[in-house]
Amino acid sequence: MWRGDELEFVASVVVGVASLSKTLEDGRTQMVGLLLPSDFIGRPGREEIEFDVTATTDVTLCCFRRKPFEKMVEKTPHLSQRLMELALDELDAARDWMLLLGRKTAREKIATFLEMLMIRSRTDNIEGNRPDLALPLTREQIANYLGLTLETVSRQLNALKKDGVLEFTDRRNFTVRDIAKLQEATGDDADGGMIV
DSSP, X not given: OOTTSBOOEXXXXXXXXXXXXXXXXXXXXXXXXEEOTTOEESOTTOOBOOSEEEESSOOEEEEEEHHHHHHHHXXXXXXXXXXXXXXXXXXXXXXXXXXXXXXXXXXXXXXXXXXXXXXXXXXXXBSSSOBEEEOSSOHHHHHHHHTOOHHHHHHHHHHHHHTTSEEESSSSEEEESOHHHHHHHTTOOTTOOOOO
C-alpha cells in the first residue's frame, strides 16, 4: 500500500511482519512502525492510506472492503470498542518508541527491539523459556528503524551474542538464551520503583 492511494481495504495481519514508512518530498524515507500479527492496517473513516505499508517477510492478511467494514463497525459496538483498544495500544507503543529514539543507548535500543519481537511473536518454539526467533528486518532496516548505523546494529548484536544473551544460527535466526539479561539490557525500570 502506498501513502496517498485510495483506501479500498482494511486488514488485520495474521502472519508475518510489515513496515510502516513515510517518504519526505526530498526522497528521504523513515520507517515509523512495524505491523506484527494482530495489528490492524488502515483506519475506518479514512479514504486515503496514511503510510507506505511494505511486507518485510511473507505476510498473510485478513482483508475487508473498507465501506462494508465501516458499516459493520457502526452496527457492532464490541467491534468499535476493539478498534479503539487497538488504537490506544498503538498510542502507547508510539510513546514507548519516542522514549527509545530520544533517550536510549544503542544497546538499549537493540535490546528493546528484540524484546518487542519476543513478546509479540506467536511462537511455539519456546524450549525452556528460550524462544527461537527470526529477525523480520535486515540489519540495514533495523538501523533505519532505530535511528542507528548499520555498523552499530551489527556491533550491538555481536555484543549481545558474546555476552550470552543471544545465540545466532545464521544472520537472521536466533535464540534468546537469557531473557532476564535481555530485559536488563533494555534499560527499562521493570518494577516501576524508585532508583536509589
